[in-house]
Structures are given as structure tokens and as C-alpha cells.
Amino acid sequence: MGNVLILAEHRQGAVRDITFEMLAAASGVARDLGGEVVVLLPGSGLDDLAAQIAAYGVKVLVVDDPLLANFNAEKYQLVLGAAIDAYKPSLVMVGHTAQGVDLAPALAVEKDLPFVADVIGLAVEGGVLKATRQLYSGKVNAQVAFKPAETCLVTVREAAFEALEPPGGGAVEKIECPLKEDIAYRQFVEYIEAEVGDVDITQSEILVAVGRGLREEKNMPLVEELAAVIKADLCGSRAAVDAGWLPHDRQVGTSGKTVKPKLYLAVGISGAFQHVAGMKGAKAVVAINKDPDAPIFNVAHYAIVDDLLKVVPKLTEKLKELKG
Amino acid sequence: MKTFVCIKYVPDTSEAVVKINAGGTAVDSSRFSFDINDADNYAVEEAVLIKEKCGGTVTVLSIGPKESEVMIRMALAKGCDDAIRIEDERIALYDPLMVAKTLAGAIKGQEFDLVLTGCMASDDGQMATGVALAEYLGVPHAAMVKKVEMLDGKVKVQRELEGGLMEVLELELPAVLTIQTGINEPRYAPIRGIRAAQKKELKLVNLDDLGLAASEVDSSASKIVLEKLYIPEVASTAEVIEGSDADEKAEKLASILVKGGLV
Ligand SMILES: Cc1cc2nc3c(=O)[nH]c(=O)nc-3n(C[C@H](O)[C@H](O)[C@H](O)COP(=O)(O)OP(=O)(O)OC[C@H]3O[C@@H](n4cnc5c(N)ncnc54)[C@H](O)[C@@H]3O)c2cc1C
Ligand SMILES: Nc1ncnc2c1ncn2[C@@H]1O[C@H](COP(=O)(O)O)[C@@H](O)[C@H]1O
Numbered sequence: 001m002g003n004v005l006i007l008a009e010h011r012q013g014a015v016r017d018i019t020f021e022m023l024a025a026a027s028g029v030a031r032d033l034g035g036e037v038v039v040l041l042p043g044s045g046l047d048d049l050a051a052q053i054a055a056y057g058v059k060v061l062v063v064d065d066p067l068l069a070n071f072n073a074e075k076y077q078l079v080l081g082a083a084i085d086a087y088k089p090s091l092v093m094v095g096h097t098a099q100g101v102d103l104a105p106a107l108a109v110e111k112d113l114p115f116v117a118d119v120i121g122l123a124v125e126g127g128v129l130k131a132t133r134q135l136y137s138g139k140v141n142a143q144v145a146f147k148p149a150e151t152c153l154v155t156v157r158e159a160a161f162e163a164l165e166p167p168g169g170g171a172v173e174k175i176e177c178p179l180k181e182d183i184a185y186r187q188f189v190e191y192i193e194a195e196v197g198d199v200d201i202t203q204s205e206i207l208v209a210v211g212r213g214l215r216e217e218k219n220m221p222l223v224e225e226l227a228a229v230i231k232a233d234l235c236g237s238r239a240a241v242d243a244g245w246l247p248h249d250r251q252v253g254t255s256g257k258t259v260k261p262k263l264y265l266a267v268g269i270s271g272a273f274q275h276v277a278g279m280k281g282a283k284a285v286v287a288i289n290k291d292p293d294a295p296i297f298n299v300a301h302y303a304i305v306d307d308l309l310k311v312v313p314k315l316t317e318k319l320k321e322l323k324g
Numbered sequence: 325m326k327t328f329v330c331i332k333y334v335p336d337t338s339e340a341v342v343k344i345n346a347g348g349t350a351v352d353s354s355r356f357s358f359d360i361n362d363a364d365n366y367a368v369e370e371a372v373l374i375k376e377k378c379g380g381t382v383t384v385l386s387i388g389p390k391e392s393e394v395m396i397r398m399a400l401a402k403g404c405d406d407a408i409r410i411e412d413e414r415i416a417l418y419d420p421l422m423v424a425k426t427l428a429g430a431i432k433g434q435e436f437d438l439v440l441t442g443c444m445a446s447d448d449g450q451m452a453t454g455v456a457l458a459e460y461l462g463v464p465h466a467a468m469v470k471k472v473e474m475l476d477g478k479v480k481v482q483r484e485l486e487g488g489l490m491e492v493l494e495l496e497l498p499a500v501l502t503i504q505t506g507i508n509e510p511r512y513a514p515i516r517g518i519r520a521a522q523k524k525e526l527k528l529v530n531l532d533d534l535g536l537a538a539s540e541v542d543s544s545a546s547k548i549v550l551e552k553l554y555i556p557e558v559a560s561t562a563e564v565i566e567g568s569d570a571d572e573k574a575e576k577l578a579s580i581l582v583k584g585g586l587v
Contacts, residue, residue: 114547194488
């Protein structure tokens with residue numbers, strides 16, 4: 001058939017960006033496979049969301065049922081599985097997101113689908129579907145080919161593809177919900193919003209960001225002094241927050257905050273994609289890291305390759321002098 | 325409470341130069357230092373915390389080489405009870421579904437309440453093994469768990485979503501949870517525990533012992549082909565600040581920041 005089926009992602013009444021990014025990723029593949037792009041939208045109360053997605057010129061299959069009100073991996077697996085049986089797409093795309101990683105691997109096992117996780121590129125070469133993914137937090141790329149199958153499955157990395165402008169058109173079609181009653185073995189209870197802290201780093205002009213490279217909590221004064229001299233707020237990577245050096249509301253990245261300061265000074269941060277997703281909107285990025293191959297340098301404007309324990313104190317001293 | 329915890333022995337590549345082997349399908353890991361995967365370290369701690377609260381036993385499960393036994397003994401030293409190490413070169417380790425099927429083969433047929441895995445292995449970053457394992461075992465699961473509360477016949481968990489939003493849900497036991505970093509504070513192994521760990525059972529098994537045919541988990545069973553690995557082209561446009569030592573580089577950076585009006 002050659003069709004690409006995208007599982008739309010939405011939460012708390014809003015379509016998530018990954019949905020539009022997958023639409024961009026899918027169009028070329030669908031063309032090469034000789035099919036079209038179709039979107040599956042499960043949930044409850046979906047009219048607005050369906051219209052928003054249809055504006056991308058695609059057919060949206062809507063499964064609107066109160067049983068699907070909040071994401072539930074087990075229920076969504078059932079709905080997506082039924083759609084695969086009915087529509088036999090050549091490729092199914094799910095976001096490599098908190099929702100997608102909770103769902104796709106189980107679906108792959110259940111339906112016996114060739115599966116590649118966290119893809120950043122897709123291509124059809126000589127009739128064979130191939131995916132690009134990354135290993136060692138971005139230091140190595142892998143090219144993976146799918147063995148011939150009726151349907152293949154991928155999860156797509158967030159922000160790996162750029163959403164296009166919606167051309168308009170498209171259509172919405174309601175389909176029946178295959179789920180007839182609630183399930184007991186997995187039940188959604190509630191959402192808990194992230195805690196709000198003393199400083200809102202999403203509003204900061206200058207941020208000093210610290211990562212695992214700082215090694216020990218006792219080195220925190222080094223970055224605190226630097227931050228004080230340039231009137232910056234402190235933030236950090238997940239590793240710094242997990243280690244307890246900073247509270248969670250100072251975490252930058254997919255599971256933390258998205259920041260857009262004038263200056264972002266990354267100290268001892270490797271630049272994993274989950275981190276970069278939260279800071280690549282910064283106007284100027286300075287990275288200090290002793291590994292010349294650290295992926296953070298791909299998004300930096302100024303780079304120092306050296307030991308931060310030596311660089312940071314001197315930088316603080318010199319800035320104090322110049323600003324003095 | 326019977327818990328399995330799956331741990332992986334991974335290379336630390338955060339500061340290392342990574343080179344691809346001549347064949348183009350493997351990384352030359354001879355110079356890396358290996359240790360327990362970050363998230364798995366939290367999974368071990370969570371398993372031990374659950375055991376300390378609810379009683380029962382914890383079995384460590386790992387597919388890995390002989391050298392990984394140091395890591396396994398460390399988990400035993402922290403309070404896990406026994407371990408199974410699977411070593412068999414026929415397993416298609418590049419495919420998380422084949423890894424999950426092998427792990428399921430080691431668990432199936434035994435009584436269990438919980439299986440904990442890490443949410444992501446830092447080397448190949450699939451974020452897939454735990455959820456696939458749950459499906460092979462035919463039990464419910466939750467991925468990226470940041471809080472666990474044992475209830476009667478159920479477990480209540482918080483799953484971490486984007487932006488730090490938490491999804492609270494309840495699963496019937498037995499269940500598989502993939503553990504996210506930061507859920508707890510992993511302990512250091514006490515000296516007494518390290519000694520005790522030497523006496524705990526660490527079983528070595530291969531596919532035959534697990535009753536799995538190679539054709540179920542090898543590269544013929546896998547539906548994907550790892551064609552090649554390569555070092556991605558770096559698109560860096562960063563201005564690298566040169567200098568004879570760290571001091572000189574720091575001074576240059578300070579001037580750039582001040583002159584550029586960035587601070
Ligand atoms: C679902 C999920 C969500 C995630 N969300 C986030 C998120 O929101 N934010 C986030 O940051 N991460 C997130 N992560 C984690 C992410 O994958 C990385 O593990 C994390 O960003 C690594 O933090 P780091 O760069 O501080 O540590 P590492 O990757 O360990 O890097 C440390 C760096 O310090 C350098 N270094 C060491 N010593 C020195 C020295 N003396 N001088 C100079 N440099 C030195 C090293 O070369 C290295 O590059 C998430 C992961 C998952 C699975
Ligand atoms: N070789 C292995 N042995 C034991 N557990 C593993 C292995 N590979 C992966 N896992 C488990 O699966 C989790 C997720 O891995 P991955 O899906 O590769 O990101 C890890 O954190 C481990 O808990």
C-alpha cells in the first residue's frame with residue numbers, strides 16, 4: 001500500500017509539536033513508498049485538534065471516545081493495533097516521547113513488526129526502508145535497514161525534523177473505537193504539574209549551566225561565583241540535578257525547562273539531545289568541556305576545550321577585573 | 325515480593341574518542357572503562373528499597389561478558405540476593421527486541437511481582453528493552469518511572485513526562501517498570517555487603533540453558549539489519565578559543581564576552 005500512518009500526539013488539549021514534525025518526516029517517505037500520509041488521532045473531544053492536523057493536507061482518522069480521555073499505553077496500543085490491521089500501512093510513526101516510548105516497543109512485539117527506535121533520518125533506497133539513529137549520545141550514527149515486512153514501526157526523535165507550514169486541505173474521518181470497556185490492569189490517576197521554584201530560568205537573560213563534568217558538589221562555588229559576577233542564574237543538566245547539586249526547576253532539557261537566554265554558558269555538559277532540546281534557542285552559547293568531540297560544541301558559538309576546574313576560576317577572576 | 329532487576333554493563337564514552345572497527349558495524353571499545361548503566365544503578369537502588377520495605381528477594385539479571393561480574397557483585401553488595409548472567413554470542417544485541425526476548429526467557433516460568441529495568445541504556449539509547457520485555461512477559465508496564473508506591477496487589481507510579489509533568493497511574497502486579505534517573509539516591513556498597521556478595525549465587529547461563537533456540541533471538545530472528553556505524557559529520561561553527569593554557573583561554577573568553585556585550 002505504501003501508506004505512512006502517524007500516531008498523533010496530544011496532551012491536556014494541545015497537539016504536541018512532534019506530530020507536526022512527523023508529518024514533515026513522513027511526506028518524503030510516503031512519496032518514495034508510493035503511498036500517502038494518514039494520521040491516527042485517538043482521544044476524547046478531538047474536533048479542534050483534528051482540524052488543526054487536517055490543515056496539513058492529510059487524512060485524519062479520529063477515534064473519539066471517553067475511554068481514551070487520557071493517554072494510556074495499553075489502550076492506545078489496542079487502538080493503534082486495530083488501525084494497523086485495518087489500514088495495513090507500510091510504515092507507522094510514533095514519537096520518541098514519553099508517550100511513544102511507553103507504547104511502541106510493546107506494539108512491535110505484539111504485532112511482530114520490524115522496529116527501530118529514536119530515528120533521526122528515514123530513506124527508501126532501492127525499495128528498502130532505512131533509518132538513521134544515534135549511539136553513544138550522538139558520537140556515533142547507525143544506519144539500520146528493515147527486513148521486508150508488511151508494516152514497519154519507528155519512533156521519531158523530537159526536533160529531528162522541522163515542521164512545515166500547513167498547506168490547508170485534508171479531511172477528517174471518524175472511525176469506531178475498538179475498545180469497548182475500561183481496562184483494570186493499567187489506570188490513569190492524574191497529572192501532577194512540575195514544581196515552581198524561586199527563579200524562573202525560562203525568563204533569565206544569562207544562564208550558567210553546569211553538568212556532570214563538575215564532578216562533585218563541593219565544586220559548586222566555582223560556578224556560583226562565576227554566576228554572581230555576571231549576574232547570571234544557575235541551571236544545569238539532568239545529571240547535575242539527579243546528583244542533587246541543583247533543584248529540579250533548574251533543569252534544562254526535554255524533561256526540564258526550555259530556555260532562551262541572551263547567553264548560555266555550558267560548563268561540563270556533554271550536550272545530549274535531551275539537553276540541547278532545551279537550550280538551542282539561546283542567542284549565544286559558550287561551552288567549556290575537555291572533550292573536543294563533545295556534541296555540545298555542535299550548538300556552541302564559542303568553545304573552550306580544557307579542564308573546567310582551571311578555566312572557570314580564571315574566567316571569573318578576569319570578568320571581575322574587566323567589569324570591575 | 326519477588327523482584328528482578330535488569331542491569332547493563334556499558335562503556336563510558338563521555339570523554340572518550342570513539343572509533344569504528346574495520347567492519348563498520350562495531351565500536352572499538354578496547355580502551356573504554358565500563359560500569360553499570362546510569363539508570364540501572366537507580367533501578368537497583370529502587371529494588372533494594374522495595375525489598376527493605378516489603379520484604380522478599382531481588383534477582384539481578386544481565387546479558388554481558390565475564391568482566392561485567394564486577395558490576396553484578398556490586399549490585400549484590402548493595403542488597404540484591406542472587407544473580408543470573410547471560411552470555412551467548414548468538415544474541416543480536418543491536419536489536420532491543422532480541423535483548424528483551426532473551427531477558428524474558430530468563431524470567432518466564434518463575435514467580436515474580438516486579439521487573440525493574442533502566443529507562444535507557446547510555447550506549448545505544450533505545451529506550452525500548454523494558455517495555456518490550458513487559459509484552460513478552462504478558463504483564464502491564466510503565467516507562468520512565470520517577471516514584472514507586474507498593475499497594476495491595478498493585479503498584480502506584482509516577483511517570484515523568486516532558487517538562488517535568490508527572491503522570492500518576494496504577495498497575496496490577498506483576499508489572500515491569502522502567503526506572504528514570506533521579507528517582508532515589510543510589511547507595512554506596514557497604515564493606516560488609518561487599519564481603520557478603522562474594523558468597524551470593526551468580527549463575528552463568530546461555531541460550532540453551534534458558535530453553536531458547538538461537539533462531540529466536542539471533543540476527544536471523546531480528547527484523548532489522550545493522551548495516552553500518554559511522555562518525556557523524558560535525559556541523560560545528562563554534563569559534564574555538566585557542567591558547568597555550570587554560571588561563572590564557574579563560575582570559576580571551578572573558579574579553580570576548582565583555583567586548584561583545586554579552587555580559
Ligand atoms: C527520558 C529522558 C529525559 C531526559 N531529559 C533530560 C533533560 O531534560 N535535561 C538533560 O540535561 N538531560 C536529560 N536527559 C539525560 C541526558 O540523556 C544525559 O544523560 C544528560 O544530559 C547528561 O548530563 P551531562 O552532560 O551533565 O553529563 P555527561 O553526559 O556525563 O557529560 C559530562 C561532560 O563533562 C565533561 N567533563 C568532565 N570533566 C571535565 C572537566 N574537568 N573539565 C571540562 N569538562 C569536563 C565531559 O567531557 C562530558 O562531556 C534525559 C534522559 C532521558 C532518558
Ligand atoms: N544486555 C542487557 N542486560 C541486562 N539488561 C539490559 C541489557 N540491555 C538493556 N537492558 C535493560 O534495558 C534498559 C533499557 O535499555 P535500552 O532499551 O537499550 O535503552 C537498560 O537500562 C537495562 O535495564
